[in-house]
Amino acid sequence: MRNIADNRLFNIILLFTIIGEFLVPWILEQFYAAYNGKTMVMSALGSPQSPVRFVYNLWLIWLGGFLTYTAGAYFLSLRARFPVLAVFMLLSIGIFAVGAGLISGFFSVNESKDIITTASKIHGVGAAIGFMALLFFPLLNGIVSFKQKDIMEGIISISSFVLSLIFFACFVMGDKEQFQNTIMKYEGLWERLTLFCLYIPFIYKTMSNLIF
Template structure:
């Protein structure tokens, strides 16, 4: 009998495509599931409230957050195969991506942002802590990527990383800060908008990194 040739899976390409699909699907899913939540506003309500127990799509979105968290964790691990795995910057980027998957993905899925009798629950607190860790990792990601893909190697991506970091910082500030004025109250009322712009900015960056990884065409 003839022996079958072993199929070598290019995990860099697989996870690059998987990350791109996950980012696009996750962003669209927020709007799709939000339409099933009567009274829910994409502009004013946070993404976390979609996963709260009172939400009609709570279980579905929580399961999806866990799934996409796992995708990002694997993506972070495979990231090192596409670049110099011994490079400190590569190791740190890999860790930041894994932290994002653990915090904003699995953490958000496991701990619901529940409010009972007007008070935040322990689950809400854990949800915020996990999400905060994930967001911090995501915000730092473009800065660290500049050490992996230098200005000399790819000046456009290097500058793009600065733009992504700047937009991420601005939208995060608009999301978390409270300004003592009527204008400040108006800005604070659009938490859903600032959060989605932060997410869109991050996902565009993840997709860009995925495309670079795919083009490197590393065989593992």
């Protein structure tokens, strides 16, 4: 019996979900005049002030739900050969899915960081923990790939891990007042670049399963 992670339909949905992570915000920001994708985080699209908040928050719930399923699928595909790494990968993807997906979808951040509510605090903690958890996914996937003698996927995953750390550091610095007059101020850009690098191993795996 083939693993769920190798299933063609599963990989098609995962690939389109990852594409949607960037395409959906780009489409929605066209209907939100006050939104600037370069300097504002994607979560602002789901703020109470956003005219597209319902659609974006619904998207986050889908993202969180499907990535939770993905975390389970990857765990099941690896637990026989790499039980410890399988658990860590489950936690890495699963915590991101719940924190940056489901929790962020149900609890909205405000457009202005000066407005702090209980919902925005929950959103902030969930998203932050989720991001930090997913940062380990490319590293874990790289280790698994090298153990499976897939050198190409291993190199791609480790490179993605290094780049995501660099972009995440820029993303964090973009929130600091002392960097507001530097290139670091483009917080939204750094967030998207971080996510893109974190998703590269997913993209490689889905494309490999769909092509071969």
